[in-house]
Amino acid sequence: MLLGKEQDQRISNARPDKGKWRGRTVIRGNQMEQYVIRGGNPLVGEVEIGGAKNAALGILAASVMTDETVYIDNLPDVRDINVLLEALAGIGATVERVDKSTVRINGSTISDISVDYGYIKKIRASYYLLGALLGKYKQAEVPLPGGCNIGSRPIDMHLKGFKALGAEVGIVHGSIVAKAENLHGSHIYLDVVSVGATINIMLAASMAQGRTIIENAAREPHVVDVANFLNRMGANIKGAGTDVIRIWGVEKLHKTEYSIIPDQIEAGTFMFAAAATGGDVTVKNVIPKHLEATTAKLMEIGCEIQEYDDAVRVRAARKLTRTNIKTLPYPGYPTDMQPQITATLALAEGTSIVTESIFENRFKYVDELTRMGANIKVEGNSAIINGVPKLTGARVSAPDLRAGAALVIAGLSAEGITVVEDIQYIQRGYERFEEKLKGLGAIIEKVASEKEVLKFRLRVS
Ligand code: UD1
DSSP, X not given: OBOOHHHHHHSSSXXXXXXXXXXXXXXOOOTTOEEEEEOOOOOXXXXXXXXXXXXXXXXXXXXXXXXXXXXXXXXXXXHHHHHHHHHHHHTTOEEEEEETTEEEEEGGGOOBOBOOOGGGGXXXXXXXXXXXXXXXXXXXXXXXXXXXXXXXXXOHHHHHHHHHTTOEEEEETTEEEEEOSOOBOOEEEOSSOOHHHHHHHHHHHHTSBSEEEEESOOOOHHHHHHHHHHHHTTOEEEOBTBSEEEEEOOSOOOOEEEEOOBOHHHHHHHHHHHHHTTOEEEEESOOGGGGHHHHHHHHHTTOEEEEOSSEEEEEOXXXXXXXXXXXXXXXXXXXGGHHHHHHHHTTSBSEEEEEOOSOTTOOTTHHHHHHTTOEEEEETTEEEEEOOSOOBOOEEEOOSHHHHHHHHHHHHHSBSEEEEEOTHHHHTTOTTHHHHHHHTTOEEEEESSHHHHHHHHHHHO
């Protein structure tokens, strides 16, 4: 859907040509790529954590809500982000990747509010373009989102929010189409705590007329980061980080410079990798407060934790022991850290129970862990884990992003060689994963053929 005359007036310097993409080309990912790992080395050393992918996705969508140039730093160089940047360029925004972690974006050149970029539906957060474009242009069309296959992922709360703000919303030919004469503030109660719906409503409401109240809002750090970014662009949002967010709509947003918060899930993944391998790792460039649920659990299972201003050290000097855990919205234990703790508990003494309360289909990787010798039984939304003294390397396949990372953790702690297939899922959210692990002493390679797997085996055995 091209912007009509009326909408053209809302944008300045509109150009008929599509936006510029000045950066590196997105690597589509080689389906054949695999990680091959020789386990058994405790991870030791320091690792730098990148910017939070899930915050970046909301912030990039928000960045085109102004016609002025926005400069965003600490951007993670991962596939989901690159896909979203290409989609922004696809609708006409000017996107300039200054370096791997910095981007300059100008939304004044947007010429189309229909996001028609084949790959975009593969990333869940494509729906943020709905909130952003609806807020700015009062209309948007975005393909129904995909993302990780971790259960049915409805977006009814997002649509409920847009409707409450006065938009007509429908699904046409696989896309969500939202349109409004005028967006007006509203009082919206979310029936479920949803990160996506909270951010999406915040985006649209930032440029609606009057006051919006979101009740039962998600409190995740990335919700706060998107709100902070919008506020830096001139929005008026209060209460992000609590379960009631108030937004006073403004007519225009303006330029800003912003640095994205560190990725708590990337940090947590390295912390569990340290624990599972009996290592000693300091994760740097983190906000320790955001990691509290993870550090609390690591201490419970026997790790020593030291917190610094912007770093956390995890030492696993003794045998890990059992615990129980239930995933919950922030500040509870994150569902995105569920597979990583399960892989770690597979090696802990005693019986642990991990209960997944956010997504119903998030234990698909358990069969793969079983192939490595783990003793785990899934009953309903719980995994019952009987710790075993050791795992053994096997050929396994990553079913989704975080589960893929958990299989790498299992491979690092297992005896012998593990091949993790389908690593394109892992590359969606982890920047230079194998390089960072190698920096901690892991024996891991990214390979693209069986011949390379064989070479690796010969070299390390
Ligand atoms: C975001 C994260 C994802 C994380 C999840 C929960 C991004 C891009 N992804 O996903 O990594 O696992 O938060 O922390 O930030 N729900 C509804 N209706 C809706 C929306 C959600 O019923 O309209 C349900 C979901 O099915 C799920 C729960 O609410 O059971 C939480 O989902 P939500 O917080 O929306 O997850 P996402 O934003 O998709």
